[in-house]
Structures are given as C-alpha cells and as structure tokens.
Amino acid sequence: MSLNIQHLESEIIDQYLYDENTTRPWIIGFSGGKDSTMLLQVVWNALKKIEPILLTRKIYVVCNDTLVENPRIVKFIYTTLKKIQKAANLNDFPLIVEQTIPRIDDSFWVRLVGLGYPAPNRIHRWCTERLKINPTSRLIKEKINENGEAIILLGTRSAESTNRAASIKKHERKGERLRNHQFPRAFVYAPIKDVETNEVWQYLNQVPPPWGGTHKELVTLYRNANAGDCPLVIDNTTPSCGQSRFGCWVCTVVNKDKSMEGLIGNGEDWMLPLAEIRNFLIETRDSPDKYRQKERRDGSYHIDKWGPYNFETRVDILTRILKAQKEVQKTEDIELITHQEMVLIQYYWFRDMYFKPKVSDIYNKIFKTKIDMSKQEEKIKEESELLRKSCKDEPKDVELIQDLLALQKTKTLMMRKRGLLDDFENRLEQFIEESKK
Ligand code: SF4
Numbered sequence: 001m002s003l004n005i006q007h008l009e010s011e012i013i014d015q016y017l018y019d020e021n022t023t024r025p026w027i028i029g030f031s032g033g034k035d036s037t038m039l040l041q042v043v044w045n046a047l048k049k050i051e052p053i054l055l056t057r058k059i060y061v062v063c064n065d066t067l068v069e070n071p072r073i074v075k076f077i078y079t080t081l082k083k084i085q086k087a088a089n090l091n092d093f094p095l096i097v098e099q100t101i102p103r104i105d106d107s108f109w110v111r112l113v114g115l116g117y118p119a120p121n122r123i124h125r126w127c128t129e130r131l132k133i134n135p136t137s138r139l140i141k142e143k144i145n146e147n148g149e150a151i152i153l154l155g156t157r158s159a160e161s162t163n164r165a166a167s168i169k170k171h172e173r174k175g176e177r178l179r180n181h182q183f184p185r186a187f188v189y190a191p192i193k194d195v196e197t198n199e200v201w202q203y204l205n206q207v208p209p210p211w212g213g214t215h216k217e218l219v220t221l222y223r224n225a226n227a228g229d230c231p232l233v234i235d236n237t238t239p240s241c242g243q244s245r246f247g248c249w250v251c252t253v254v255n256k257d258k259s260m261e262g263l264i265g266n267g268e269d270w271m272l273p274l275a276e277i278r279n280f281l282i283e284t285r286d287s288p289d290k291y292r293q294k295e296r297r298d299g300s301y302h303i304d305k306w307g308p309y310n311f312e313t314r315v316d317i318l319t320r321i322l323k324a325q326k327e328v329q330k331t332e333d334i335e336l337i338t339h340q341e342m343v344l345i346q347y348y349w350f351r352d353m354y355f356k357p358k359v360s361d362i363y364n365k366i367f368k369t370k371i372d373m374s375k376q377e378e379k380i381k382e383e384s385e386l387l388r389k390s391c392k393d394e395p396k397d398v399e400l401i402q403d404l405l406a407l408q409k410t411k412t413l414m415m416r417k418r419g420l421l422d423d424f425e426n427r428l429e430q431f432i433e434e435s436k437k
Pocket of ligand 1: 120253
C-alpha cells in the first residue's frame with residue numbers, strides 16, 4: 001500500500017497525547033460511508049497502541065439519521081454501529097456511539113406534508129439544516145458544555161472534490177493539525193485529508209475493521225449503488241449533501257438518485273414504490289401551478305412566487321407514503337413515516353383549518369384498520385378554534401402559541417422532554433425577531 005499508515009497512526013497518537021488540553025473529548029463524525037469508516041478504523045487502531053491508562057479522553061462516534069435515509073443503507077449503518085459499540089465495550093475501549101435525529105417538528109414529512117413545504121431544490125434547500133446540521137450541532141454543543149471544549153474528527157479528504165479541498169484549505173491554520181470550527185471552543189481535525197480515493201479502498205480491502213467482520217458489505221453497497229459518500233454534515237462549510245449519492249431517499253436536490261436506481265437495478269425491487277414517490281415529489285417541485293397555492297403561509301401574495309403545497313397535494317403525498325409503506329412492509333421491516341409524525345401532521349392540518357380528510361381516515365382506508373385518533377383530533381381541533389377566538393386581535397400570537405403547544409406535545413410523544421426549554425426559548429426568540437421586522 002502506497003499509503004503510509006504507520007505515519008498516519010503516529011500523527012493521531014501525537015494529537016491525542018500531546019494536546020494542550022487532554023480532557024477535551026474527540027467527536028468522530030460517522031456516516032457509514034467509506035471515508036468515515038476509514039477514519040474511525042485508523043483512529044481506533046492508532047489508539048490501541050497507547051497504554052490503556054493513558055486513554056482518558058472520551059471518544060464519541062456520532063451518526064445522524066435524517067429519518068428519510070435510504071432504508072437499505074440505514075439497516076447496514078445500524079448493524080455497524082451496534083458492532084462498534086459491542087466491540088468497544090468488550091475491549092474496554094472508551095468509545096460511545098451517539099445517534100442523532102431531527103426534532104420531530106423539523107422532520108421531512110412534518111414540514112412537507114404537515115406544513116406544505118415544497119420538495120427542496122438547489123435554491124430552496126430547507127432540509128439540510130433541519131435534518132442534518134441542527135441535530136449534530138445540538139450534540140456537539142452539549143458535549144462542549146459538558147467538557148469546556150471538543151475536537152471534531154471528520155473524514156473529509158482534499159481528493160474527494162475541489163469544493164472540499166477549498167473548504168479544508170480555507171479553514172486550515174498553517175502548520176497545525178487543528179482548524180477552528182464555527183462553534184466557539186470546537187476544533188476540527190481531519191486526519192485523512194491527504195488520502196487519495198484509491199488508497200481508501202485499498203486500505204478498506206486490506207485491513208479488517210477492529211469491530212469485527214470485513215468491509216465486504218460496504219464495498220458491495222458502493223458497487224451496487226454506484227455511490228459517492230454522504231459525509232456527516234456539521235455546518236454550512238461541509239460539502240453539500242444534496243450532491244451525494246448516499247443521501248435521503250426523498251432527495252429532490254439531485255435530479256437522479258443514482259444509488260436508489262443502482263440498488264433497484266441490482267435486485268432491490270422493493271424500493272420501487274419509494275422511487276415512485278420521489279419521482280412524484282420531483283413533479284410537484286417542477287409544476288408549482290398544479291400543486292401549490294398562491295397564498296403564502298403568512299397570508300401574502302407575490303406575483304412570481306408560490307406558497308406551500310395546497311391541501312389536496314399534502315393529502316395525495318401522505319396517501320402515497322402510506323400505500324408505499326404497506327407495499328414495502330410485505331417483505332421489509334421498514335417504516336417510512338412514524339405515528340408521531342402523523343399526529344403532528346394532523347395538528348398542522350387543523351391549525352391550517354383543514355378538517356377533511358383526517359390523517360386517521362387516510363391511514364384506516366389504506367391499512368383497513370380502525371385506528372381511532374378522534375379524541376386526540378377533537379382536542380387539537382377544539383384547542384385551535386379556542387385559541388383563534390381568544391387571539392382574534394393578535395393573530396400572530398395564535399401561531400406562536402400553537403408552535404409552543406406542538407413542541408410540548410411532540411416532546412411528550414417522543415418521551416424526551418430534554419431540550420424542551422431550549423426549543424421554547426428558540427421559538428420565542430424567533431417570534432421576538434419576527435415582531436421587530
Ligand atoms: S440529502 Fe437531499 S433531502 Fe437529504 S438533507 Fe441533503 S439535500 Fe436535503
């Protein structure tokens with residue numbers, strides 16, 4: 001192998017041991033792709049060479065799930081993460097796997113079907129921040145608050161793209177391995193930045209992962225999916241995820257989803273209903289006159305701008321998702337949309353005064369069930385109407401109070417109230433900012 005692994009490992013050991021602050025944790029961004037797999041593996045193998053007593057720093061392996069990742073890839077990543085944590089525990093290696101997901105009110109389906117956000121395109125790419133950057137940023141901030149500082153290790157490589165090379169160069173400090181991150185008290189370290197793509201493959205083909213098994217499945221997935229990497233996106237300087245192939249299966253920022261096409265072409269036929277939904281989303285993106293309303297969410301009209309999806313389109317998309325879910329579940333244990341997302345979608349439909357059909361009507365029709373959400377639905381409906389009446393002189397307050405209620409409800413549903421105060425404060429700050437305009 002032309003790549004000097006010993007040199008790379010020595011650099012990592014150096015950075016670990018001779019850092020000015022040896023308590024700041026390492027946060028390794030892991031997307032399950034080839035680059036971050038190599039990064040984790042090289043770091044693990046390097047640190048194995050240090051006396052265990054010196055391994056005092058916490059090492060977090062952070063993986064984000066947008067909840068609309070390609071289900072085939074998700075399965076593979078979840079299995080890998082389990083293996084990583086198990087092997088770390090067995091070997092007393094101080095590594096903790098942390099998985100992040102978007103807040104439910106930021107979920108792709110809640111925004112798109114609940115609020116009518118149009119399928120994203122290059123200009124209006126509302127998803128990356130909500131699905132990828134924010135969940136990871138929250139975790140990084142949490143770790144910085146706990147430990148004072150943190151070092152983020154990324155598998156970014158100069159060879160991967162010219163944009164990436166420019167971004168790495170821009171943030172690099174001459175002669176230093178660490179570069180500043182946009183968060184105060186966070187630094188970025190990219191140990192494999194000079195590794196060439198063919199060297200990554202050589203390494204993965206020759207060196208088995210320290211968490212056991214081989215990289216055969218990873219290599220096959222790349223081959224079958226004609227895929228490129230979707231790096232862990234931690235901020236706006238990270239290369240655009242919409243350009244990648246191992247991204248969300250709903251992604252309409254790219255015109256063709258080569259990975260999904262590749263996987264279907266290689267026998268994963270169960271993904272066909274997903275490809276159909278994605279094609280429909282592209283159609284809605286390209287024909288706003290047919291699928292969107294003229295009035296924008298704030299009630300304004302712009303001659304050359306379109307508002308959110310009209311109610312018929314939102315119903316149509318939800319129907320397609322649930323039909324696809326039913327079809328896919330004949331052979332796969334996969335959920336395309338969660339119950340919590342559906343409850344929140346219903347909440348937003350009532351908030352927009354759309355009462356029929358209800359989410360439960362659509363669900364029951366497709367799955368031939370009799371799920372009764374009427375109590376929840378009636379409560380939400382009554383609440384919406386009462387609020388509207390009591391705030392008739394301050395209509396802006398209605399939206400704010402409903403957002404706060406929605407946040408409270410979703411946190412309860414998710415059984416995770418952690419961060420609720422932050423969410424409230426953020427929403428209140430946003431309201432104050434909007435009121436100043
Ligand atoms: S992969 Fe596509 S849909 Fe997913 S966050 Fe990136 S741009 Fe948005």
